[in-house]
Amino acid sequence: MRDDPGVLDKRKAYILATVVYEYIATAEPVGSQTLTQKYQLGVSSATVRNEMAELEAGGYLVQPHTSAGRIPSDAGYREYVDRLMEPEELSSEDRRRIRDELRDASHELDELVESTTRLLGRLSNNLAFVTKPYQQTETFKHIQLIWLSPRTGVAIVVTTLGVAAQSLFESTDDLRPDDLTRFSNALNDRFADRQVREVIDADVMQVADRVGADANLRNAVVTALSSARSSERPPIAAAGAQNLLDQPEFHDLRKLRSILRIVEEQKTLYQIVADAMANESVSVKIGAELGSEELTDLSVVTVPYRFGPHAMGTLSILGPRRMPYGRLVALAAGTAQTLSERLSDTNGR
């Protein structure tokens, strides 16, 4: 009991940090000799061995097998991320690329999100995923029924975030443009500046009855509105899965398979980003903290970004637990900031 458990003395801290650093760089278990040879520790390998044994007892390191070096445990990485690593700055080269690529990207929100995802995947050399902006208090702004052909049209719902939903419809009778306009106007009057989640189908029915809109129009509007309401869970953009293949930990194909499946299903991804969304700050989840059996070898860095005063989304980087945390945090944060700026500057160049 000579150590206060949970607080590492300076030398242990340095050794742990060095083990994590070295393991991130090489993907090989780190031994005491390697450590004393490559780094100026000022003590012999035997001493390092003793310290490492204690770090293992404290739960910061584990040994894959008896005669191998040590690798960090979840707790070891956690300690490293929270206290030991020094914060990194983004290189000016990275900074420039982020700025330039986002400047040249589309003005369309969906496409901008896609471009950002690909950019982040490329720069991080890992798998990036980005949630579209989401706003708890998304407000109804406009609905418009538009005549396309004598018997078809489209209903469009616009909210504070832009076009939130569209629904094509077909009618059994010829559509009269005046009817569409009248119904649109009545709906706009009724729903102006209400929160999207509060807009109820029954309201649509009332308005429809009043202006005499037929069932086809009514259905189109109901469909569009319900789709706008459900945009709380928009698809998540992902890019860079192929980067993971370079990492030795993914030579096991079963792992890779379940990762691809999880990314495609997206459900788990929402749970992962929830914290960062709630705290509005950088979140790093390591291994088992991801709460999924299949993701124990992985870590995720998540950073929120803002869209206007009320909406928020997240940028995440998913990679092996053995990821360069310092660089990836800086990268995600830098990208998030540039993206936020780009989004609050919608008038472009």
Add this chain to the structure above:
Amino acid sequence: MRDDPGVLDKRKAYILATVVYEYIATAEPVGSQTLTQKYQLGVSSATVRNEMAELEAGGYLVQPHTSAGRIPSDAGYREYVDRLMEPEELSSEDRRRIRDELRDASHELDELVESTTRLLGRLSNNLAFVTKPYQQTETFKHIQLIWLSPRTGVAIVVTTLGVAAQSLFESTDDLRPDDLTRFSNALNDRFADRQVREVIDADVMQVADRVGADANLRNAVVTALSSARSSERPPIAAAGAQNLLDQPEFHDLRKLRSILRIVEEQKTLYQIVADAMANESVSVKIGAELGSEELTDLSVVTVPYRFGPHAMGTLSILGPRRMPYGRLVALAAGTAQTLSERLSDTNGR
């Protein structure tokens, strides 16, 4: 010279078909003994050996190494697909799943495309990708500038296919709803029923000058229109990459990596689906026919689907060259047909 090259006698055809069939099932080079044991050929393995040697001379089969069995070449697969295999029917179970899942899918075009892609990926056990409907003669239908907040708004362009583009904008002065409406109306008058590709920025400038719309509005409209014009190359939805991992040919990670990259970049995918789009019929591309060094081990089945009278998109299945062509063609065709029906029935239930 006893054979007319290019025409296979009945026995050779049967042997080739059986080799392809067996290789598709087992992924192992097929030898003469296996063949005589598993299938009723009525001749001995020595005879089969002679026939196989001739099939190899004719370019239909290749030998990975001297003492291995044969595997089909591109030409062998081509012969199999074009003439030897018997067309398959979809099981009623598959038929039902396609119908049910597409019926329950979203009314929103983008989401419907996504759902279809995932469905096709799951049923085919390969990687599926789907292009959104595209129309050569896409026609301008409506443009609307919508007030969101005192200094922000959104410009929306609607074409025959629905919302084609939106562009958020910000103004340095307060926006007056009347100005937005006036500009919208003037633009609608000017562009009504013109083809999107013909709408030129200069037209926007003229209209803007006439109604006195300021630079911010003008820019928003120009941006939205140019984005609508560029929707000739909409993003392609892809799903099921993880299915490829089950195939032994992808245990080479470099292959997998380049496939994932190609799917993410999408550029090559457009070239692949072009034929099916042009011919409006099923297209099967085998190995080198895909025109890409990196895709030589793969094949793609592509089937077009229709959206309304003029628009068309494609469903594709990408998998190992050793794919069950009969089943996948039936699957893609069945899905395309159901999707086309679903899309021409936009008033839903």
Add this chain to the structure above:
DNA sequence: GCTAGCACTCAAGGCCGTAGAGTGCTATTG
């Protein structure tokens, strides 16, 4: 024209043995 038999080839897989990195323990030292 088909088949049986035979000698030959080649990849895959199992089985060593060795090399090398790393460990824990103990005796020794400043």
Add this chain to the structure above:
DNA sequence: CAATAGCACTCTACGGCCTTGAGTGCTAGC
């Protein structure tokens, strides 16, 4: 008494060697 040097021990990775077995082409005979 913390730090070190020395030592015996452990375990994996790797390369070489051999065996196995599937498959082939060729030739002689039916």
